[in-house]
Amino acid sequence: MSAYIENLQRRMDAAMSATKSSLQQQFVAWYGALPEVTRHRPFSMVEFEQALGTQGKYISPVLLELGWQRKRRWSSRGQYHRYWVPPQHDH
Template sequence: MSAYLKQLQRSMTAGSPVRSPLRQQFLDWYRALPEVTRHRPFAMVEFEKALDTQGKYLSPVLLALGWQRKRRWNSRRQYHRYWEPPPPEG
């Protein structure tokens, strides 16, 4: 068991980047966007690619930050899902 623990310690100190919590990663990414592109609908695929994670992990973060899930329906009964940011503050 001690060999396993030593291996874990080595892998943690070997320079592997420590990722910040997903919420902070999202906020950093979103704040880095140009102002013009922040206040528009986003597809989940955009978030997944930007943050290199899956939507099932991002959804709770977005909901906690006040984002809303919406759907655009068309005449063929298909719909497109998107996320709408909360209204700008102040």
């Protein structure tokens, strides 16, 4: 039974890796197609979810791997807005 479970785990890991790679390719293509002037700004997760047709819990690891940073903007009421900032590239 243990070998069977290990085999299932390996197959699931491979499928997750392929999905993440595919999502990363989709993201890079989408972001690359944006006009230059709109690329260097904060983005909300909702924008990514709508563009890629998936949930933020799947997009977050891709963004982190590509060097994006998660930030929060606090308000005086103690609430905050989360956003993502693209990696800084030297020009």
